[in-house]
Amino acid sequence: MREAAFRTAPLTSSFSSTDALNRPTSESDALEDIIENCRLTAVFQPIIDFRAIAYVAFEGLIRGPVGTLLHMPQPLFAAAERHGVRRRLEQACRETVFRAFAERQMPGKLFINASPDCLDDDLFFNGSTVDLLHQIGISPSRVVIELTENQRIKDYPDVQRALSHYRELGYQIAIDDLGEGFANLRMWAEIRPDYVKIDRHFIDGIAGDKLKHHFVKAMQNLAESCSAKIVAEGIETEADCLAVRDLGIAFGQGFLIARPSAEPTTLPSEKVVSTIRQRSIVVFPTGFSPAGNVTVRSLIRPVEPASPQMDNDEIYRRFDADAELMSMPVVTNGTPIGLINRHDLVDRMARPYRRELFGRKSCTNFMDPMPLCIDEESTVQEAGLIISRSARRHIYDGFIVTCNGEYRGIGSAHDLMGLITEMQIQAARYANPLTQLPGSVPINEHIERLLERKLGFHACYFDIDHFKPFNDVFGYRKGDDIIVILAQIVTEVSNPLVDFCGHIGGDDFMILFQSEDWERRCQDALRLFDERINETIASGQVGEPSVGRLTDNGYFAENRRGQMVFYSLPTLSIGAVHIVPDTFESHREISAAAAEAKKNAKKSNGSTLFVERRKAP
Structure with a gap:
C-alpha cells in the first residue's frame, strides 16, 4: 500500500508550525532526533485470505510522534529526501517494524515496503537484518519485501541480482500498486514477484465498473499464468469486497477488512467474516465474452x-x-x-x-x-x-x-x-442492442456460477402476452417501446448486487433472483407493467390502429384473413422455478424448467405469476 514500513516512517519533531518546517536547521534536527532516538511507532494492517477467511499477513506501517507535522509518512520522507537521510530513516523504520512484530508475537507473514535504490543498503544486504530477525525470533521466510515504485528502476540487472540474493536468504518479493506508476508491467516481467498488489484505484467501485472489472480480471488471469498471488488493496465497501472474492482473487486489504493499528487483532471481525461468508454471489458488471473472429x-x-x-x-x-x-x-x-x-x-x-x-x-x-x-x-x-x-x-x-x-x-x-x-465489453452478441441488458450467453454463465457455488435461487421467466398482434397492428417501433418498458421494470424490481437481469430476446426476459423477497418483487413487476401499459395507452402514445379502434381493455383490428377481431392489451406472465442445490445440472435444464413454468403462467388471463412448486426430477 501507499504507506509502508520503508516509506511511511513519521519523524518526530519539536516544532509544530509551518514556519518551523521552512527552517532547514529545525527540520534537520527533528529528523536526526527521530532517527537517533527511535521516535517511531509501528502500526499493522492485516491482509485477509478470502478462502480461509483468516489473516495470513500484516503490512508493517510507521507513524511518527502524534501532534507533529511529520506524524504521517509523506511529509516525513519528503523531509528525509531533502536532507539526504532517507536511507538511515528507512533503516530505523525497518528495525522498528521488525521489533514490534516480534514483541506482539503476531502470526503470518510481514510485508515491508522497500524503495528499489535501498536494496543494496549495507545493513539489509550484508546479513545484519537477517541476524536481527534471528535474534528476535522471526524467520526471513515470513518476510515479504514489497517493492514500491516511487522511483524509476534504472538498472534492472542490478535489481534482479539483489532480489536473487534476498530470495536465497528466504525472503519473498511483492510489487506494490500494480496499474499505477512508471512501468508496472515491466517490473512484473523482470522481477517475477511472489505477490502482486493491485492499486486501490482499480478496486474502488469495481462492483459496478465494467472496465475495472475486466482490467482486474485480466490481471488475475495473468497472475495465475505467472504463479503469482494477487492482493487487492483499498477494499472499503461490502460490494467491492464480494466482487473481489467472486473474481477468485486470493487476498484482500483495506479499511473494510481492518484499519492500521498499533495493537491489531489477529482474527477478522464478525462483520467481515459474515460479509465474506455470504452465500450469494455478486452480479458482475458485465458477463460479456470476446468475439472469436478478431485476429x-x-x-x-x-x-x-x-x-x-x-x-x-x-x-x-x-x-x-x-x-x-x-x-x-x-x-x-x-x-x-x-x-x-x-x-x-x-x-x-x-x-x-x-x-x-x-x-x-x-x-x-x-x-x-x-x-x-x-x-x-x-x-x-x-x-x-x-x-x-x-x-x-x-x-x-x-x-x-x-x-x-x-x-x-x-x-x-x-x-x-x-x-x-x-471486445468483452462491447461484443454486441452478448448484450441486447435494444435494452443493453445481458443476452443469453451471460445469463447462462451466471447460472453456471450459481450452480458451481451450490447456491439456491429462483429463476423467473418474463414474457409479454398478446405481444405479436400488438406489434403487427401498431408497428415494431411501438412494440419496441413495450419491450423497453419491461426492461426498465425488471431492472427496477431486482437488487443489482445479487439479482441478475437478462434479455433472452424479443419480449422474453429472465431474472435470477437471490433476493429472499423475490416473490414480492415479481408481484411488483406485474403491477408496474399493467400501470405503465395503461398509462401509455391513455396518453395516446400508441395511437389508433390503422384499421380498427382502441378500447379500454384492448383494440379491434383486422387479422390476417381480413376479419375484424378483438385483441387484449399486452399483459405480463412470469414463470418461477425454485432452484435447489444439486437438483439441476446445467443452465439448459434450468432454462427448460423456467420456460415450462412460463407456459403455465400464460394459461391464466391477465398478468400472472406462476410458481412451480413441484420437485425437480
Missing part, C-alpha cells in the same frame, strides 16, 4: 526492422529518435531472427565503456535470439493464451507478427490486453 492483424504496428549488419550505435539512435518504440525486430531476408528490447539496450549501453566496446558491433549481440512470433491470422484469444504460456519477458518485450513466417510488424501485450477488454 492479431488488428494489433500490428509497422516498424522498419533492423538487419544483422546494423551496429548497436545505429539501433541506439533509432530508439533515441522514437520514444514510443519499445522493441526493434531484427530481420534477414524477410525472416525475423531476433528482437531488441529498448530498455535492455539502453541499460547496457549506458554502463561505463560499453558504448566504446559494443557500439560498432552487430546489433545481434544484444538481441533476444528467440523472440515470440505469432501469425497474423491467429485470434486475439489464441495470442493471449500463447503469451500467458511463454517466457515472462514477452509480457513486456511484445511479439513479432508474421505471415507464413515472413515479418509483418510487431505487437504488444498492452495493446492485446486492451483489445480483449474492449
